[in-house]
Amino acid sequence: MSAHGTEPLLLRALRREPTPRPPVWLMRQAGRYLPEYQALRKKAGGFLAMAQDPALAAEITLQPVRRFGVDAAILFSDILLPLEAMGMALRFEEGRGPVFERPLRAQADIDALEPVDPAETMPYVGEALRLTRAGLSDETALLGFCGAPFTLASYAVEGGGSANHAHLRELMYRRTDQFERLMGNLAVMVGRHLRYQIECGAQAVVLFDTWAGQLTLEDYRRYALPWTLRALEPVAGLAPRIAFVRGGDHLLDELVGIGVEGVALDWRTDIARAFERHGDRVALQGNLDPAALLAPPEEVTRRTRALLDRVAGRPGHILSLGHGVMKETDPQSVAAFVAVAKQAGS
């Protein structure tokens, strides 16, 4: 054990310090692919009820830590809960995903959506973080997260998932003042939520931008990034921040320059090239294709080793997927993935 004592590997990697092996965790590592989650879910009711019950959320958060020995726990929650806290009625439909009953389109609705205090409106998050921390060893990092303002706006305006975000684009391009008012309020809320999670024990935070990868670089700079920056600013220096844009390969040069400590790479980005270009500026997380976990465990092992070979032990690497674990995934494939990191450097 080094002079760092029991400090989590993940935090050292986020400072781009050399670590004996890469820390490993997986986006959406707690959830439907795990039998122990399914067992709880049968008793507990729907997703939202579970995420808003601190004891259940903490238990679910700890499940993959116990099973796989991953180096970080990420709170079992959802990127859309801050919108619910702001007053938007939300439900999760089987096979369809999140649905907002009343999408945010009329100016009056946009004007009425105001940032709120997470400690008052989402106390279950803080309590779940405290309970999770109590169940973790000192070597395991606890992560908080939030959706980025652009992604929150996408869901709020479309009312759920959308192939082409036509309503959001119409708002962006034709009612730009209303779009900017919405984004400003979302950025304040996201910043508060990140700060609240850090105050309740999160040692690093991840900002997920699921939909900004749909934008050209020009539009990303104009319509998404300014509010990402505003959301991240209130927690600068409080805890390291990891930014993720799904399908964001074409935005990567921009993203690594915004001042975050880590950038999570989509699975389609060439990680060796990303390290060559940007490894001296930010830690880089990723980036096995989550769908590759549907391959047999021995193929998962081969691909994960190949990924680590390409990174070649550069400091600042956090082994993870390029997006979330799919519900069809065999837990044995996740175990094979984690094992490669655990064996590296030994």
Next chain:
Amino acid sequence: MSAHGTEPLLLRALRREPTPRPPVWLMRQAGRYLPEYQALRKKAGGFLAMAQDPALAAEITLQPVRRFGVDAAILFSDILLPLEAMGMALRFEEGRGPVFERPLRAQADIDALEPVDPAETMPYVGEALRLTRAGLSDETALLGFCGAPFTLASYAVEGGGSANHAHLRELMYRRTDQFERLMGNLAVMVGRHLRYQIECGAQAVVLFDTWAGQLTLEDYRRYALPWTLRALEPVAGLAPRIAFVRGGDHLLDELVGIGVEGVALDWRTDIARAFERHGDRVALQGNLDPAALLAPPEEVTRRTRALLDRVAGRPGHILSLGHGVMKETDPQSVAAFVAVAKQAGS
């Protein structure tokens, strides 16, 4: 008028010859955003019935040529019709898109899917192409198209659109021999369909790969590209071929090297950089963001001019979108887009 006489600008651009202005057309330029299409649709019934009626399909194909004066007509049809011709029952559901009643998953079903003769099973395509040609001036190119084998396999195996193609990935990684048998048969069918369209008057063909952009470069090379090559081979030298991969920015270096005459760029690719790297090898088509057509016409004009400025008149540019026209698009914005190309160079 040059020595080329009335040869379509589009064909000259595909040979990377200088043209007085860039040719312009739009993916999915015929369809739901046009009032004249909606008027026909009210009388004619569903999408599939229209696409399989030669006179109607030809009329719909000609609508955007008449309204906008685009430089190419692309047959009103669907990438999935070859699968229907091979015996897979297909319907289009409002709000959900294409649905195959019986997705291709069992080995017996995969084995039973065999290539067929397009002239026998899809005669409406050939007839529609002949009728369209009769309605076009010599200056306007007629385009045929087909879905790439990987994209056809995606729809056939998933049974429709899918967020993560879990069934297809399982087939790829765990039943690779069955996946390859399926892809081999699809490649034969696609090659025949492209050839049939050329025989019936198509002067160039577009191969649409809607889903291969989900793959890493490694998986694209292993699981998609070999069958794209097989599908394109039977028409090499017969007519120029344009390849498109949606979300394929990370695959572009590979795609420009496969021997096609043109590559259509996704809207997120930097077109100036693509010309710098690849403009001496292939014609490049694109690549305005289709969602940018939701902006007011004056903003569409500004963005289209900026795009042409970035291309800087390099030969081999075909002005188009980076994906299909959205159904929410105002035809006036399409007119503004086309007008910029028409005014260029004058």
